[in-house]
Amino acid sequence: MIEEIIISGFGGQGVLSMGKILAYSGLMQGQEVSWMPSYGPEQRGGTANVTVILSDERISSPVLNAYNTAIVLNQPSLDRFEKLVKPGGTLIFDGNGLRKLPTRTDINIYRIDATEYAYANNAAKIMNMIILGGLLKVRPIVKIENVLKGLKKSLPSRHHHLLPLNEKAIYTGMDLIKKIN
Amino acid sequence: MNISDIINPANLVYQKTKVMNDTPMHYCPGCSHGVVHKLIGEIIEEMDIQDKTIGIAPVGCAVLAYNFIDIDWQQAAHGRAPALATAVKRLLPDRYVFTYQGDGDLAAIGTAETIHACNRGENITIIFINNGIYGMTGGQMAPTTLKGMKSSTSPHGREVPINGYPLNISNLLAQMEGVCYVTRQSVHTMGSVRKAKKAIQKGFENSMLNKGTSIIEIVSTCSAGWKMTPAESNNWMVENMFPEYPMGDLKNI
Amino acid sequence: MNQHKKEITLLKGNEAVAHAAIRCGCDGYFGYPITPQSEILETLTELEPWKTTGMVVLQAESEVASINMVYGAAGCGKRAMTTSSSPGISLMLEGISYLAGAQLPCVIVNVMRGGPGLGTIQPSQADYFQAVKGGGHGDYKMITLAPASVQEMADFTVLAFDLAFKYLTPTMILADGIIGQMMEKVVLPPYQPRRTEDEIKKECPWATLGKPADRKPNVINSLRLEAADMEKLNLLLQSRYREIEKEEVRFEEFDCEDADYIIVAFGICARICQKTVQLARAEGIKVGLIRPITLFPFPTKQINRYADRVKGMLTVEMNAGQMVEDVRLAVNGKTIVEYYGRMGGIVPAPDEVLIALKTKFSNIES
Numbered sequence: 067m068i069e070e071i072i073i074s075g076f077g078g079q080g081v082l083s084m085g086k087i088l089a090y091s092g093l094m095q096g097q098e099v100s101w102m103p104s105y106g107p108e109q110r111g112g113t114a115n116v117t118v119i120l121s122d123e124r125i126s127s128p129v130l131n132a133y134n135t136a137i138v139l140n141q142p143s144l145d146r147f148e149k150l151v152k153p154g155g156t157l158i159f160d161g162n163g164l165r166k167l168p169t170r171t172d173i174n175i176y177r178i179d180a181t182e183y184a185y186a187n188n189a190a191k192i193m194n195m196i197i198l199g200g201l202l203k204v205r206p207i208v209k210i211e212n213v214l215k216g217l218k219k220s221l222p223s224r225h226h227h228l229l230p231l232n233e234k235a236i237y238t239g240m241d242l243i244k245k246i247n
Numbered sequence: 248m249n250i251s252d253i254i255n256p257a258n259l260v261y262q263k264t265k266v267m268n269d270t271p272m273h274y275c276p277g278c279s280h281g282v283v284h285k286l287i288g289e290i291i292e293e294m295d296i297q298d299k300t301i302g303i304a305p306v307g308c309a310v311l312a313y314n315f316i317d318i319d320w321q322q323a324a325h326g327r328a329p330a331l332a333t334a335v336k337r338l339l340p341d342r343y344v345f346t347y348q349g350d351g352d353l354a355a356i357g358t359a360e361t362i363h364a365c366n367r368g369e370n371i372t373i374i375f376i377n378n379g380i381y382g383m384t385g386g387q388m389a390p391t392t393l394k395g396m397k398s399s400t401s402p403h404g405r406e407v408p409i410n411g412y413p414l415n416i417s418n419l420l421a422q423m424e425g426v427c428y429v430t431r432q433s434v435h436t437m438g439s440v441r442k443a444k445k446a447i448q449k450g451f452e453n454s455m456l457n458k459g460t461s462i463i464e465i466v467s468t469c470s471a472g473w474k475m476t477p478a479e480s481n482n483w484m485v486e487n488m489f490p491e492y493p494m495g496d497l498k499n500i
Numbered sequence: 501m502n503q504h505k506k507e508i509t510l511l512k513g514n515e516a517v518a519h520a521a522i523r524c525g526c527d528g529y530f531g532y533p534i535t536p537q538s539e540i541l542e543t544l545t546e547l548e549p550w551k552t553t554g555m556v557v558l559q560a561e562s563e564v565a566s567i568n569m570v571y572g573a574a575g576c577g578k579r580a581m582t583t584s585s586s587p588g589i590s591l592m593l594e595g596i597s598y599l600a601g602a603q604l605p606c607v608i609v610n611v612m613r614g615g616p617g618l619g620t621i622q623p624s625q626a627d628y629f630q631a632v633k634g635g636g637h638g639d640y641k642m643i644t645l646a647p648a649s650v651q652e653m654a655d656f657t658v659l660a661f662d663l664a665f666k667y668l669t670p671t672m673i674l675a676d677g678i679i680g681q682m683m684e685k686v687v688l689p690p691y692q693p694r695r696t697e698d699e700i701k702k703e704c705p706w707a708t709l710g711k712p713a714d715r716k717p718n719v720i721n722s723l724r725l726e727a728a729d730m731e732k733l734n735l736l737l738q739s740r741y742r743e744i745e746k747e748e749v750r751f752e753e754f755d756c757e758d759a760d761y762i763i764v765a766f767g768i769c770a771r772i773c774q775k776t777v778q779l780a781r782a783e784g785i786k787v788g789l790i791r792p793i794t795l796f797p798f799p800t801k802q803i804n805r806y807a808d809r810v811k812g813m814l815t816v817e818m819n820a821g822q823m824v825e826d827v828r829l830a831v832n833g834k835t836i837v838e839y840y841g842r843m844g845g846i847v848p849a850p851d852e853v854l855i856a857l858k859t860k861f862s863n864i865e866s
Contacts, residue, residue, distance in 0.1 A: 089683060093510050101510070101683035105536055105621070126774035128682055131849035220510075298710045303572070313719045319708035321575040321720040323568065324598050330565040331572030335708070337556045338528055338578050342710055360568070363561035 067122050069207045070130050072147055074115035075139025075160075080194030083220075084137075085116035087198060090216030091208035092120035100128040113142050120207060135205055137197060139181075141165060156205055158243070160197065171247065176204055178243040192235040199239025210236060264288040266297055270314050277477025279467035280309055280376065282434040286444045287347075287374070288316050290451055300343040301335050303328040307349035308382040326357025329364035332371040336454075343451055345372035350391040351381045354416040361416070368425030368459035372450035375417070375462055378469040379488060386472035390414040393491055398472070413491055417464045421497040427458035429497040433466045433489075435481040458500070466492050511686050513653040513679040517583065517609055518543035520657035521555075525694040526607075527578035528556040530569035532588060535621040536677040537611035540583045553694055563588040567595030567608070574604040575720035577700040577707030579661050583609035585677075586627050587618060589635075596670055597636030600737070601722025603706075605664035607657065608642075609673040611680035614845040622845020623677030625767060628822040631674045632796040639734055641741045643671040643748065644795040646766040650684035658689050663748065665703065667740055674795060676818065678768045678847065750793035751802050755781065759788030761861060762806055764827050765816040766792050768847070773816050775850035780857065785864060787857065795823070800830040807834035812861050816853055817841040836861075 071088065075081045082103050092099040102117045117133075119125050135156040136147040141164055151157050153172045161167075162181035178200040184193040202210065210233070217232055252258075266288035274280045291297050297318055304312045306325035313320035323331045328346035336344040353361050353375050364371065380398055381387040388398040388405060393413050395404040405413075421429040428450060432443035443465060450461035466488050468480035475483060511519065518540050521529060531541045541559060549555040556573075560566040566582045573580035584592065589610045599606055610631065614624035629635075631644045643663050645656045656673050664671040700707055711717045724730035752770075755777055756762055765773045770791035780787040790806075792799050803813075812835055815824040821839040828837045840856035842848045848856075858864050 086683070089510055093508070093685060099510065099683075099685060102678060103681055105677070105681045125684075126778065127772040127776075127850050128684075129678065129768070129772050129847050129849060131851065298712045300710060301576075301708050310723060313717065313721065317711065317717050319711045319718045321572060321708055322602075322723055323571070324594055327564070327568035327571075327595070330560070330568035331575070333558070333565075334528060334530060334556075334569035334572035334580065335576055337558065338573050338576055339709065359561055360565050363565065 067120075069120045069135065069205070070133045071118045071120075071135045071137070072115060072130075072133045072150070073118065073137045074113060074143035074147055077112055077114045079139050081114050081139065082116050084194040084198055085118045086220055087195075087213060087217055088118045088120070088208065090220045091213045094212040094215040094219070095208060097121060098123065098125050100125050102128045113140065115143065135201070137201060139197070144168060158197070158201060158204070174204070174245065175247045176200065176243050177246050178239060180239065180242065183238070183242060189235070192232055195232045195235035196239035196242065199236035200243035201239075202236065203240040203243050204245075264292045266292045266317055267315060268317050272315060273311060274308065275471040277468055277470035277480055278308070279378065279434050279465060282440060283374065283376065283443070283465055283467075284312065284315050286434070286440070286447055287345075290444065290448045291316075291318060294448070294451065296343050296451075299341065300345070301339070303331045303335070303344070303346040305346070305348040305352040306383075307352050309347050309349060309376065310383065312347055326352050326355070327360055328352065329357065329360040329369070329371070329373065333364050333367070333369050336369055336371050340370070343372070343454055345374060345451065345454070347374045348376070349382070350375070350377045350379065350389045354390045354414050358416070361420070362423070365420050365423045365426045365460045365462070370454045370457055371460060372447075372454050373460065373462045374447065374450070375464040376467050377464055377492060378467040378472070379413075380469050380472040382469045382472045386469075386474075390416075391492075393487055396487070415492065417462060417492075417497055420462050425459045426462065426498060427500050428453050428461040429464070430462075430499070431464045431466060431492055431494055431497065433484070433494060435468065435484060464492070466494070506687050508685050508687055510683050511650055512539055512681060512683050513647070513650045513675060514539035514611065514681070515543045516650050516654040516686050516688070517657050517673075518547065519688050520654040521581060522547060522549040522553055523689050523691050524658040524661055525553070525579060525692040526555055526581055526661070527694055528558070528569070528573040528580040529582070530558050530560050530566045530573070530580070531582050531584065532560050532563050532566050534563075534585045534588045536613060536623070536680050537583050537585050537609070539680070540609070555694065563591040564595065567592035567599070570606045570608075571595055571599055571602070571604060571720075574599065574606045575602070575708050577704030577709065579665075579694070581607040581609070581661075583611065585611045585613045586615050586624070589627060589630065593630070593636035596642070597638050597640060598722050599670045600636075600640035600642065601638060601733070602720050603668040603737075604670065604720065605661075605668050606670050607660040607664055607673065608670055609657075609675065612674065612676045614843065620845040621677065623768065623847060624818050624843070624845055625676055625769065626819040626822070626843065627674065628795065628817070628819060631672050632798070632826075640737060641669075641744075641796050643667065643669060643744060643797075644674050645672070645750075646674050646793060646795050647679055648767055648770045648791065650679070650682065650686045653679060654686050654688055667744055669740065669744075674767070676768050677845075745797040748794060749797045749799050749802065751799035752791040752793060754789040754791075756788030756790060756806060758786055759806070760786045760811050761857060761864070762788045762790055762810050762813045763816055763853070763857070764790045764792070764803065764813055764823065766795060766823065769816045769818060772848060772850050773853055776853040776857070779850055779854050792823070798826050798830070800826070803827055803830040804832065804834075807831035810835055811863075812836040812838065814838045814840055814857055814860060816848060816856075818847065819843060
């Protein structure tokens with residue numbers, strides 16, 4: 067099994083940390099993992115993205131330009147990565163602020179309005195966990211227990227009291243995600 | 248009285264310090280470096296710290312200082328002696344670590360290293376030879392060259408609109424919180440040599456007291472670069488250098 | 501057997517360097533922040549090794565000061581290192597030349613970014629020439645290790661110190677922005693204590709630790725005013741470089757035995773090209789990969805071995821074609837050596853390399 071994922075959105079949407087949690091989850095279930103971020107000023111407001119690979123075997127290239135799964139959280143990310151999803155692959159987008167929706171018919175497209183939900187419920191900080199929940203509903207690549215273990219490992223212990231909130235967000239995401247094609 | 252009576256050890260009034268070896272010095276007649284070297288050697292012998300002292304030699308006339316003073320030395324790239332000394336002292340805090348630098352080394356190319364070592368309050372001793380000229384490379388203008396002073400790159404005299412002002416770096420360093428001792432000395436008379444020796448010794452002692460950086464500036468002559476006899480150089484220094492770089496302590500805490 | 505449990509962690513390449521440095525008994529780190537490698541200094545200051553192993557960590561005022569602090573520390577026989585990225589390494593070259601001339605061991609990590617000039621903070625391999633052809637003034641070489649994974653960032657930090665002290669030479673880890681920034685699984689090296697002063701005196705009798713009565717002064721120095729002495733030092737250095745070329749070549753091969761075409765790539769490009777090899781073989785094109793691990797010494801003989809057997813070689817580099825010159829020297833005209841690369845921080849993708857291979861060798865048949 068090899069899962070090649072791109073996560074892309076505005077800096078501050080939790081793109082890099084979502085990728086990190088995924089990578090830690092893979093680590094917890096004994097997989098090979100790589101996490102390769104775009105780095106630099108885009109972390110502070112521009113469009114940031116991260117490539118995460120989870121694999122049962124040694125990972126060759128951490129650099130890809132075709133993905134099993136793309137998670138896109140803004141228009142520039144959708145425009146850039148929709149075309150790079152492999153046929154039969156998965157595209158997950160947040161509908162907030164999109165002017166142009168995805169159009170491909172040879173991939174599975176899901177919508178998750180996590181931004182809208184997060185604003186309505188004053189939960190911006192767990193938005194990325196909601197999206198991660200959505201991903202796991204449609205692509206159960208890691209077990210939720212391993213996500214929680216990974217989260218515990220990647221979070222400083224002073225934040226560990228937030229773990230139940232994050233777990234709840236995963237289930238919220240599972241409810242929110244909708245297939246649209 | 249024959250000659251063997253005269254050289255009887257009982258009659259000994261002066262002896263070269265054993266920390267200085269017998270290598271003939273390459274310094275020009277009248278140069279201040281030899282005297283300052285001797286003072287450092289004497290202090291190391293008197294403090295009995297030959298096995299605990301590491302010197303950092305500069306690029307400049309004193310680049311070969313390690314040929315004359317028998318201690319462990321590192322020879323630094325031009326201006327970088329305080330960076331070397333920082334690392335040596337941090338890794339060997341129970342050693343006496345000093346740099347020996349000229350005005351071009353310390354106050355031009357190495358200004359950043361000098362200021363930041365002092366700003367961190369490194370527990371090192373900086374011996375700063377200021378003769379207002381680049382001696383080693385043949386008498387070019389230094390940051391400390393006086394207004395109107397001739398050098399091979401200011402042959403008509405230093406002109407402020409072109410070359411800026413003489414840089415009084417010791418005054419600058421005395422402002423810094425990391426610095427505990429700044430003094431300006433000379434070695435052109437017996438009295439001044441004695442005072443300079445006390446100052447250098449104080450710098451060495453400070454480096455073990457965790458007080459910060461000590462800077463001993465020695466206003467010096469360069470008779471070859473200044474194109475004067477040694478005696479003329481001493482007079483010229485007193486008349487021209489001392490008003491710009493006055494003798495005495497600038498800071499002593 | 502060491503008693504340390506094999507602990508697998510997920511770390512950035514930069515973080516792995518910091519952890520490995522502490523664990524392998526590094527005495528002093530001196531550095532200046534620059535993207536994309538600042539996490540090394542950040543991790544070290546977070547971990548505060550001066551409270552545990554006694555390692556000194558100091559943020560210097562510049563790269564110039566950093567490398568000269570390394571010189572001072574190395575002159576005392578201490579295990580000293582610095583890290584930077586391309587523009588900062590350019591600033592260090594004077595110091596590196598002095599270290600080479602003074603025969604001082606130290607470790608320098610270059611997490612390369614695109615240039616020339618201020619360039620970009622995006623990944624690059626454009627400092628290959630600078631690292632392996634000297635860079636600074638005078639005839640000198642540095643052992644240059646090119647990691648291709650986070651694990652190797654940790655392992656090579658340890659190896660680089662060992663090689664530096666074995667051959668009394670500055671040793672460089674030539675990484676790039678991706679290797680520095682990406683996270684992978686890594687098993688950190690076991691803790692080794694820092695050497696005691698007695699151990700240093702034994703291993704490094706030249707170290708300036710203070711002159712006892714029973715030996716001559718030690719002088720750390722690269723100055724030789726007499727031409728004959730200077731030539732003698734040069735001959736000594738060159739003989740050491742020949743020994744390094746004989747003993748320390750490291751490389752890795754993938755699928756070369758039956759290959760019609762061989763890709764030669766180092767660092768992150770070698771990882772990318774491993775996937776290219778898979779893609780090519782899926783199409784029935786027999787492609788192999790040679791990954792030089794040491795860039796100096798370069799695996800010249802190992803590449804030459806395939807020169808008669810393949811239809812061509814392709815170097816893939818994130819620069820304008822630098823290592824290609826060494827591969828051409830290695831095959832010495834026996835086969836065609838082409839280059840494909842991207843510059844300015846663009847990273848080639850595996851399928852892009854395959855297209856390049858097919859374009860360069862238009863006679864390719866699957």
